[in-house]
Amino acid sequence: MRRLVLFIAVVGLISSCTKTEKPLPIFGQREVVNGDTVYHKIAKFQFVDQDSAIVTNDTFKDQIYVADFFFTTCRTICPIMKTQMLRVYEATANMPDVKLLSHTIDPKYDTVALLHEFAKRLGVSSDRWHFVTGAQDSIYKIAQTSYFATAMEDKSEPDGFIHSGAFLLIDKDQRIRGKYDGTKEDDVNRLLEDINRLRKVHE
Amino acid sequence: MNRLPFLFIIIIIELSGCNPGNTSNKSVKYQQYFVEGEQLYTTHCSNCHQKSGKGLGLLYPPLDQSDYMDQHLSEVICLIKNGKSGELIVNGKSYNQPMPGIPTLTDLEIAEIATFIYNSWTHEQGIIDVKEVTKILKECDESSQR
Numbered sequence: 001m002r003r004l005v006l007f008i009a010v011v012g013l014i015s016s017c018t019k020t021e022k023p024l025p026i027f028g029q030r031e032v033v034n035g036d037t038v039y040h041k042i043a044k045f046q047f048v049d050q051d052s053a054i055v056t057n058d059t060f061k062d063q064i065y066v067a068d069f070f071f072t073t074c075r076t077i078c079p080i081m082k083t084q085m086l087r088v089y090e091a092t093a094n095m096p097d098v099k100l101l102s103h104t105i106d107p108k109y110d111t112v113a114l115l116h117e118f119a120k121r122l123g124v125s126s127d128r129w130h131f132v133t134g135a136q137d138s139i140y141k142i143a144q145t146s147y148f149a150t151a152m153e154d155k156s157e158p159d160g161f162i163h164s165g166a167f168l169l170i171d172k173d174q175r176i177r178g179k180y181d182g183t184k185e186d187d188v189n190r191l192l193e194d195i196n197r198l199r200k201v202h203e
Numbered sequence: 204m205n206r207l208p209f210l211f212i213i214i215i216i217e218l219s220g221c222n223p224g225n226t227s228n229k230s231v232k233y234q235q236y237f238v239e240g241e242q243l244y245t246t247h248c249s250n251c252h253q254k255s256g257k258g259l260g261l262l263y264p265p266l267d268q269s270d271y272m273d274q275h276l277s278e279v280i281c282l283i284k285n286g287k288s289g290e291l292i293v294n295g296k297s298y299n300q301p302m303p304g305i306p307t308l309t310d311l312e313i314a315e316i317a318t319f320i321y322n323s324w325t326h327e328q329g330i331i332d333v334k335e336v337t338k339i340l341k342e343c344d345e346s347s348q349r
Binding site: 072073075076077079080082083086117118120121122123 | 250251253259260261262263298299300301303
């Protein structure tokens with residue numbers, strides 16, 4: 001009898017452990033409005049991608065996406081970020097609900113034509129990976145206030161900009177669910193796991 | 204007793220194995236070039252060309268297998284220092300992303316980087332001496348001034 005109780009207890013313990021996988025955190029401030037918790041969301045935006053198509057929040061409606069900030073002439077961390085983002089692109093090839101969004105922080109130089117060429121040379125398709133440009137102020141503002149990523153001009157830097165190498169995981173409700181170092185393979189592995197977890201929750 | 208000639212032969216083979224002349228000295232120099240070159244490559248080159256030397260898409264050309272490198276040693280030395288823009292054909296594919304030069308590199312550092320990339324992956328060129336590099340760099344400086 002005792003053994004049976006112990007057995008049930010152990011089984012119970014194991015099953016409870018596997019069930020309670022912690023949900024991904026929700027980043028940013030939260031408020032309670034009329035008894036409901038309101039979470040930090042990505043603000044409204046409108047940019048233009050490498051095919052001159054307008055990209056807004058609605059482009060990612062009912063989609064999970066990964067966002068980052070870069071520029072094409074950057075020779076420091078961006079090539080590493082693009083190598084890692086290409087891994088994400090390849091790993092999510094069979095996930096129609098997962099998209100990628102790369103913002104240029106040098107819109108004066110990175111025109112639509114240049115981004116088009118860049119994406120083509122990277123060998124990626126524009127319906128899954130949007131490279132966007134827009135007004136410099138709007139890009140910097142959304143980077144800092146919506147994605148909590150650093151992006152600004154700085155003439156003292158070798159390439160003229162400072163920006164973080166972060167990848168941000170955004171859920172279907174436009175909330176940030178993860179932040180990863182896009183220059184580190186291990187951290188990007190974590191992102192790939194989190195994408196799978198998030199997709200399961202959304203199912 | 205029988206072993207003696209055998210031992211003798213082994214010694215002969217070992218001696219001849221490490222090339223005649225002052226080569227042990229040379230190989231130390233090669234090792235130094237290669238190790239320093241690897242570090243410099245990691246700092247200045249691997250962001251784009253990757254640690255594996257495979258490059259990235261059609262943006263950054265590969266170095267691990269490169270007919271351009273095989274055929275254009277002088278140009279490679281010059282472009283490490285001075286950069287390069289415009290179209291570049293590598294292994295039959297067109298690349299067109301400007302590469303910034305690194306004018307602060309010394310001739311020795313360029314020789315070390317060249318020794319590293321020309322003896323990694325599929326390449327086995329041997330040491331690329333600083334004297335050779337200095338000579339090549341003088342010529343590319345002159346041609347760019349013309």
